[in-house]
Amino acid sequence: MSQDECDLPEGLIWEILLWLPGRLLLQLRTVCRSWNSLISSHEFVMHHHQRSTQPRLVYCSLESEGIDFMQCSVSSLLYNKQPTRIEPLQMKYKIFQGSCNGLLCLCEGLPYKNLTLFNPCTRWVSLIVPFEYPHGDDPHPVFCGFGYDALRNKYKFVTCSRTSITAGGLGGRAKVCSLDANPSWKTVDHPMFPYFTCCHSGTFVSGSLNWIAHDHPSKNKEDDDPFKLLEWFILTFEMETESFGRLCLPRNNHTYPGFYGEVPSLHVLKNLLSICFHPAYENTAAFTIWIMKEYGVEKSWTILLTIRFRDGIIPPNIWLEPLYISEDDILLALGKFYRGKLFAYNFRIGKVDISSNSLSIYPLSKLSNGRFFHGYHESLISCLP
Structure with missing residues (x-):
């Protein structure tokens, strides 16, 4: 025709x-x-x-030898009555570093040897790019991120050290790779303040990467326990300007007791930057999700969802990781301390579905802590224009 x-x-x-x-x-x-x-x-x-109205859930499983990447339909999980069938992606021995516009960013090896982009819909695979560390040949622990520079129509991968404290004082370097037909690495300035990040992969939204971080505990020299109070914030990296910055958490909820206390987590829900607070083991507290309605405007932080533990909807010892929110306000989340089980919570009516067959993934329906989930939308995009 x-x-x-x-x-x-x-x-x-x-x-x-x-x-x-x-x-x-x-x-x-x-x-x-x-x-x-x-x-x-x-x-x-x-x-x-x-x-795109085709949300997908990609996850890697540690149950078999190596790391297997798989995907399934979010809609099938939420609305079908039968267990959801998975689709193997045949991408073994890779470490997931984020997604953007339907592309998955994968690293290989520990320490990392190279990185690859992969589109699960089209099965398109980018060139394999040798990994470069911020400190040259020294594979110092790093945190990374993957995102899109809309101004230059380029996808970029960012990696830097977990702390900006170097032998020469404060400050350091980060590496940025432009992923196109001729991938190239370059060094950019690192922020000139001491901090530590608490998440490995950056959350990309509104042209910027975001990580949960806290100020270096040595600032509390007057306290016997330097980890007693930590100042949490969001470390940002703007793709177009390739510059670092920081955002405050909502309503001054940025000081938490205990270095090993409950760390807030970053997500993208309803295409907005969101942050999740889960003070476990406190029956008087609540699981809370905030969204930033206007990126970069701290006054735009708004509570999206609150589940109080005393209401008995979920127990306080289950750490929920939000994965996706549907248009009809159903939250799909992973109960991290509930043997890796998926939750569906309708916050219009305050009802949670924990054990329904629709929340089973076939054939990997066994409860397991060895899985890592990430939501994305199906696309036909490749990183090459």
């Missing part, structure tokens, strides 16, 4: 195709040359991702 043989206007065909799943579009590219050209165009691919 050619475009001339189709009675529908080109604009209407465009609109119809935009709402179809990515996997179906891959098949429709073979219908005719004009459809292949349309579906393969950069403009269509980007518009399709913006309208």
Whole structure:
């Protein structure tokens, strides 16, 4: 079939195709040359991702030899009555470092030897890029992040040391890799203040990477226990300017007792930066999710969800990791201390579903702590323009 043989206007065909799943579009590219050209165009691919209604859940399992990456449908988990079937991605021995626009960023080896981008929908794989550490040949522990520079239409990978304290004093260096047809690394300035990060992979939203961090405990020299009070904040890295910064946590909830106390966690929910507080083992406390309605504006922090432990909806000893929130306000979360079990919580009616078959992943339905989950939206994007 050619475009001339189709009675529908080109604009209407465009609109119809935009709402179809990515996997179906891959098949429709073979219908005719004009459809292949349309579906393969950069403009269509980007518009399709913006309208994507196909949330997916990718996870790696440590149950078998090595690390196996798999994926499944979020909608199937939440709404189907039968256990959800998984799809193996055949990407073993990789470490997940984040996602952006439907692309997964994977590192290989410990210490890291190289990094790769992978699109689970199209099965597109980028060039393998040799890893470069911030301190040269010294594989010092690092935290990393993956995101998109919209100004230059480039995907970037950032890595830096866990602390900015170096032998020469405060400050240090970070490495940024531009992932395109000719990948290249460069060194950028590190923030000039002492801190430690508490999360390994950065959370990308609104053009910036974000990590939970705290000020260096040595600032509390007047206290016998330097870890008694820690000042938590969000360390940021802006992709376009390649500069670091910091954001305050909501409502001054940034001071917590105990170095090994409950660390807040960062997520992307409803396409907004969100932070989760879970003071475990306190029946009078609550599991709380905040969202930043306008990125970078600290006054825009707003409570999205609160579950009080005393109400008995969830016990206080279960650490919830939010994964996805649907349009009808159903939260999909992982109960980290409940043997790795998935939760679905409808916060319109205050009901949690813990044991439904729909929250089982087949054939890996056994309870396990050896899985790591991440939500993303299906897309046709590759990192090459």
